[in-house]
Amino acid sequence: MKLLVLFAAFCLFFPAIASAAEKGPTDFDREEFYEKEKIKAEKGGWKYSQKNADKLFDKMDADGDGILTGQERKMYWDDWAAQKNAKAKGPTDFDREEFYAMEKKKAKKNGWRFNQANADALFDKMDTDNDGIVTGKERKVYWDNWKKSQG
Numbered sequence: 001m002k003l004l005v006l007f008a009a010f011c012l013f014f015p016a017i018a019s020a021a022e023k024g025p026t027d028f029d030r031e032e033f034y035e036k037e038k039i040k041a042e043k044g045g046w047k048y049s050q051k052n053a054d055k056l057f058d059k060m061d062a063d064g065d066g067i068l069t070g071q072e073r074k075m076y077w078d079d080w081a082a083q084k085n086a087k088a089k090g091p092t093d094f095d096r097e098e099f100y101a102m103e104k105k106k107a108k109k110n111g112w113r114f115n116q117a118n119a120d121a122l123f124d125k126m127d128t129d130n131d132g133i134v135t136g137k138e139r140k141v142y143w144d145n146w147k148k149s150q151g
Contacts, residue, residue, distance in 0.1 A: 026070035033057050033068055092136030099123050099134065 023029070028036070034053050041048035060076040061068050089095070094102065100119055107114040126134045126142040 023067050024069065027067050029067055030054075030057055089133055090136065092139070093133050095133050096120075096123055 034050060034057075037053040037056075038048045057068060060072055062072045062075065099122075100116065103119045103122075104114045106112075123134060126138050128138050128141070
């Protein structure tokens with residue numbers, strides 16, 4: 001009986017012991033992450049949101065063990081940077097949703113009906129590298145060619 005009680009106690013406490021043993025000097029749990037995010041918000045002058053911090057922690061904790069390792073953080077931010085650079089836009093660039101918004105605004109201003117099929121076709125013609133972003137240069141080339149064809 002004594003052995004059974006000892007075994008049950010071990011089973012109850014083992015997960016906590018295992019987690020504590022796995023946590024390295026650059027790792028932190030959810031509560032420590034919240035504290036770090038609060039400090040960053042204070043220093044950066046923005047409002048802290050535990051809901052957003054919670055979502056970010058869940059995204060970064062790749063193995064879902066409740067411990068955010070330095071390696072998991074690095075992997076997350078490397079992936080984030082790669083995605084951002086792949087979709088980086090300049091001030092005169094726009095994606096499809098931004099293009100729809102511009103076309104809807106133009107249609108409303110001129111009393112026209114917005115036609116998404118036409119907007120899609122125009123976006124696809126201008127987006128010559130098919131990356132989902134029309135750059136200022138792509139737009140200029142398209143309109144220069146259009147003017148020549150009208151002329």
